[in-house]
Amino acid sequence: MPSYLPIIRQIQREGCEFISATLIAQELNLEPIQVRKDLSITGIRGRPKKGYPVNELVSAVEHFLGWSMTRNAIVVGAGNMGSALMGYQEFQLHGLRLIAAFDIDPHKIGKPIHGVAVLAVDMMESRIRGFGVKTAILTVPSSEAQGIAATLISAGIEGIWNFTNVKLKVPDTVSVQNEDLSSGYAMLCVMMQGRE
Amino acid sequence: MPSYLPIIRQIQREGCEFISATLIAQELNLEPIQVRKDLSITGIRGRPKKGYPVNELVSAVEHFLGWSMTRNAIVVGAGNMGSALMGYQEFQLHGLRLIAAFDIDPHKIGKPIHGVAVLAVDMMESRIRGFGVKTAILTVPSSEAQGIAATLISAGIEGIWNFTNVKLKVPDTVSVQNEDLSSGYAMLCVMMQGRE
Numbered sequence: 001m002p003s004y005l006p007i008i009r010q011i012q013r014e015g016c017e018f019i020s021a022t023l024i025a026q027e028l029n030l031e032p033i034q035v036r037k038d039l040s041i042t043g044i045r046g047r048p049k050k051g052y053p054v055n056e057l058v059s060a061v062e063h064f065l066g067w068s069m070t071r072n073a074i075v076v077g078a079g080n081m082g083s084a085l086m087g088y089q090e091f092q093l094h095g096l097r098l099i100a101a102f103d104i105d106p107h108k109i110g111k112p113i114h115g116v117a118v119l120a121v122d123m124m125e126s127r128i129r130g131f132g133v134k135t136a137i138l139t140v141p142s143s144e145a146q147g148i149a150a151t152l153i154s155a156g157i158e159g160i161w162n163f164t165n166v167k168l169k170v171p172d173t174v175s176v177q178n179e180d181l182s183s184g185y186a187m188l189c190v191m192m193q194g195r196e
Numbered sequence: 197m198p199s200y201l202p203i204i205r206q207i208q209r210e211g212c213e214f215i216s217a218t219l220i221a222q223e224l225n226l227e228p229i230q231v232r233k234d235l236s237i238t239g240i241r242g243r244p245k246k247g248y249p250v251n252e253l254v255s256a257v258e259h260f261l262g263w264s265m266t267r268n269a270i271v272v273g274a275g276n277m278g279s280a281l282m283g284y285q286e287f288q289l290h291g292l293r294l295i296a297a298f299d300i301d302p303h304k305i306g307k308p309i310h311g312v313a314v315l316a317v318d319m320m321e322s323r324i325r326g327f328g329v330k331t332a333i334l335t336v337p338s339s340e341a342q343g344i345a346a347t348l349i350s351a352g353i354e355g356i357w358n359f360t361n362v363k364l365k366v367p368d369t370v371s372v373q374n375e376d377l378s379s380g381y382a383m384l385c386v387m388m389q390g391r392e
Binding site: 001002003005006007009010013027065066067071079080081083084085086087088090091094096114134135142158159161165166167173175177179180181182183184185186187188189190191192193195 | 197198199201202203205206209223261262263267275276277279280281282283284286287290292310330331338354355357361362363369371373375376377378379380381382383384385386387388389391
């Protein structure tokens with residue numbers, strides 16, 4: 001489902017009113033029947049010979065993803081990547097609200113980044129409990145990642161968006177999405193080498 | 197192949213000397229026979245009952261990915277994400293060298309970011325040709341992405357690491373690796389919602 005959204009949004013930006021399951025399937029190298037089945041979960045129905053109304057489809061998928069509600073999250077690690085994510089405008093479109101960042105560097109603590117407060121990592125556990133926040137974005141050095149993840153989870157975090165290259169060990173009740181830039185770069189290298 | 201590297205590196209950091217195909221397969225939900233087949237492409241052979249020597253395996257995979265040589269690249273768009281990538285230390289481990297960044301903002305041009313020169317986007321084509329660089333990292337606003345990609349390709353770029361949410365239209369001779377943060381976040385939302 002998440003992979004459908006960029007395609008549908010692009011069609012929306014291009015000003016099209018309808019999009020067919022066949023077109024989505026082509027773009028993603030899937031079978032049209034699979035696309036129809038997946039999209040039917042959101043409750044939307046396509047129109048014969050026209051396809052899905054694009055605006056309604058975007059809303060339906062976003063609702064399915066929970067993006068029509070606000071999700072609070074914290075950022076752990078206010079380095080280059082953490083700062084970039086705090087300034088990433090598009091998150092607002094997805095209902096993602098970064099309510100605080102945590103760091104150990106005394107020079108960073110107390111100075112908001114892109115409007116997000118940067119707090120001492122010592123305060124992290126109590127603030128997670130206080131805010132009742134369930135989602136954390138992890139952008140700390142690899143050596144710290146597993147230890148910080150354990151602290152986050154014991155404080156009540158249920159979903160970690162992991163920008164470190166560490167494969168975190170977490171209980172079954174915790175969701176982890178890995179965003180490993182090295183893997184992305186490796187994919188590009190393999191593709192480019194395959195052509196040489 | 198790229199997905200093996202984070203696992204193997206983690207085992208390396210943990211100080212293990214050998215890693216078995218079975219362990220790698222378990223971590224990635226693959227069949228051990230597939231892992232053995234894939235790794236054999238790099239020329240490495242496992243030892244009976246011990247597995248692969250970890251240090252040699254890392255070197256073999258990195259060599260396969262071309263990370264043992266330096267690859268020059270440019271960054272287009274010196275915003276939050278572009279700046280974060282210029283400061284991303286780990287790229288040096290992968291032989292990735294960012295030789296220049298390009299932006300349209302006169303306040304940014306001429307001020308290096310994390311040691312990388314920021315040049316006017318008008319100079320991009322001539323510099324790509326001059327440097328003979330083949331790889332570009334694209335972190336411009338979505339509305340500019342397709343136009344900039346066309347310019348990059350006509351100047352000789354053969355691989356684009358695309359951090360925008362635009363599905364770029366490129367000739368078959370050009371490789372594109374999409375790094376769409378919204379899709380990553382969507383995956384996390386789906387996982388977390390599935391548990392609720």
